[in-house]
Amino acid sequence: MTPAIVAQGLVKKYKDVTALDGVDLTVPTGTVLGLLGPNGAGKTTIVRILTTLLQPDAGSAEVAGIDVLAAPRAVRRKIGLSGQYAAVDEYLTGYENLEMIGRLYHLGRRRSSERARELLASFRLEDAADRPSKTYSGGMRRRLDLAGALVADPPVIFLDEPTTGLDPRGRTEMWDVIQTLVAGGTTLLLTTQYLEEADLLADDIVVIDHGRIIAHGTSDQLKQQVGGERLELTVRDASRLDEARTLLEPLAVGPATVEANRRALLFPVQGGAQTLTEALRVLDGAGLMLDDVGLRRPTLDDVFLSLTGHVSEDEPVSEKAGV
Amino acid sequence: MSATVFTDAYVVAKRNIIKIKRVPDLLVFTTLSPIMFVLLFAYVFGGAINVPGGADPDAYREFLMAGIFAQTVIFGATITGAGLADDVKKGIIDRFRSLPMAPSAVLTGRTLSDVVNNVIVLVVMALTGLLVGWGIHSSPAEAALGFLLLLVFAYAISWVMAWLGMLVPSVEVFNNATFIVIFPLTFVANTFVPLETLPAPLQTFAEWNPVSAVTQASRELFGNIPAGVPTPDAWPLQHAEVYTLIWTGVFLLIFVPLANMQYRRSTSR
Structure with missing residues (x-):
């Protein structure tokens, strides 16, 4: 099977800042890639290029077997994006937000409406479905935003820092939702600053710093790199x-x-x-x-420290296993 | 392909119209301020401003309304820009741009919902005008044409605002920037005072100001210019309708492509 996401030699420069400096990625179909790095490492830039929002200065990328640069609109039919901010219209109700997205994926009036109700139910937003999303908690808005990415049931999903800014409870709820999603076989590219999150959700982790990939492997392999x-x-x-x-x-x-x-x-x-x-x-x-x-066991914090020589901009996550 | 542009634009316009409904404050304030303007000018300044065709306040109210209509629909056209600035900031544009929708639909939908907003505001203002003694003294067809011209001109302005809204970093900057430009543009014109009262350099500017032309044209179409009052000599005012349409066309030709280009480039900051 062809990989769901392939990127080769992605370069993006802004004036004097190099946001991406030759990034290669491969995400096999049905797996979860965690893109881990501190703020400003280039995670969002990668997501924007792969979701057709941004043109790279060099390099190429394919999503679901389609060239991102040559056929952006065809790619958009195959992807769902949920960004760093909850990109929901706060004046629309949860239902209206999802119905609108369905219509814009051209699912048709009836299917859009059905799909909106389905997703609201499975994201535990049923009771709030007909309230303007302005009244939602941060966690509820994020879930609604994530639901937006799933409206067309796309084979490839991009989640850019899905839990940044959520309280611990909201974060746990979000993790549950993502784990259910992944169990269904969707290919997922997830960016995060939380080492714990990548460890929990991703099959494969790519560590990125200053626009370069500095390590790649499973969580266990990365930990091995630092020691047993x-x-x-x-x-x-x-x-x-x-x-x-x-x-x-x-x-x-x-x-x-x-x-x-x-x-x-x-x-x-x-x-x-x-x-x-x-x-x-x-x-x-x-x-x-x-x-x-x-x-x-060594935490991903230890991994980050030994790879980059600096700690990630995140409070250390202490993890004890096996007691 | 073009069919999807229309359905997509309709879906986006629907979103913005729901917003008008959900945030009635927005509509209330965009309507209240012109009502306030009508009352201020009609009763406070009106007595001190002499218009051709009579010194009585009634003549001024006849004169005033087309000017206030013009100013109001131009301000109404800024809703697109402010809304887009907000959408860019909140990442909603990122979401739209990642969907397989027609790329031009977001801007088309936005600008069309400005028209809906302007229609509502025009109705409210016309009723206020009638209450303070303004009237339409032309045929229904001419009057309809007058309103249409105002809406079409404002629609072109919406596209200028769409471009600007995606360029500026925030809604606040957008509002301040447009305020600084729109206020002089709508005041250095024949909107509230007759052109003859302006000092020479300003008068020339005002004569060529498209806001004057759209005001002059709708004033004529509403039959608000008393018999015997001559049209100013300046070409734009002699040919107010044509001149208005020329600006409308120029704005659309320049800013529809510019705004679309900016849309394809913009991502949340």
Whole structure:
């Protein structure tokens, strides 16, 4: 099967700023690509080029097998776009917004109306369907905007920072919606500044910084690049920190990091939960009390830091797995 | 292909007309300000302004209405620009541009909904005019032509505004910019005072100002110029209808393509 999205050598310059500096992308049909990067990395520029809104200065792109530059209108029939802002008309009701989009996809009057009701129901906007969208919460507007991208059931969907600016609850709701969508086999290109979001939703992650792709792989592959799992523990009694270290050294696959002020030890390990159980048995046998213990897999934050040399402009996401 | 332009434009126009309905304030204020103008000029300035054909305030009210009509429909034509500036900013234009719709439909739909708005406003104003003593003294056909000319001229202005609206960074900038241009254009004209009262350089400008021509033309078509009052010598006013249509054509020829080009280029900022 041909990939749903192929981009080659995309370059876009604005006066003295190079927004994109030779970007290649391939998104196989039915998969989710997460385009991850800080503000101004060039994510939105890529989406705009692929959705025919912007002409690149160099390079080529195909979406659903159609050349984006040669046949933009044919591409528009195959895509759905939901942007960084909720692009809904706040004076129209939820229903009117979706019905209008259906008409503009040329679904016809009846089908547009049916489809609008269907989507409102599946996005849990039924009760608000006939209220002007001005009265919606931020999360509801985003869901309506996303529903707009799905009106024509397009095979390829672009979501540009779908959860930026949402509160945690709105974000979780949005993730649910996106996961349902993806389960249906739609090809999705998703941009995000949230490492956690790419990790959760994407099959493949492309890390972009200053208009260049700096890494590409699955979430696991990227984490591997930074190193495997680590065993992290905090002892209750600071004076027994060295003793704990000596006890656990045989289980580790590399040198330990000691953070004395936090009474914490970090060991690179292999074997996951089994190693953790083993470690607990050893420490318990020595009567060593712990305040905290866990297996820590590297977060995408660690990935970003090791790839770019700077942290992403996002609060660190702490992630503990396997405890 | 062309059939989709019309249905798409209709869908977009419908959206804007729903907005007129949902935000009645917008219509209320675009109608209230001309009503206020009618009353201010008719009762406050009217007594001090002498128009050819009589010094009484009634003669001034006859004179005034065509001018206020012209000013109002020109301001009505700015709704397109302000709306587009807002749509660009909110990403709605991005959404439209990513749809397989006819690209010109957004602008056509927008500008057409200005016409609907202007029709409503003209009706309200004409009724106000009748209440303060204005009247139509020509045949219904001539009167209809007078209103049509106002609407057609304003429609051409809508396209200028469409282009401008997508060029400026925000609705606020757009409103200030158009205010600064439209106010002098509609005042340095024969809209509120007879041209003869203006100092010479301004008078020449006013004679060639298309706003004067559209005002003169509709004044004639409504039969608001008393018998025996001569038409000013300037060519544009001697041929007010033709001159108005020339400007209308020029605006459309230049700004329809320019606005469409700007639309294809604009993305949210």
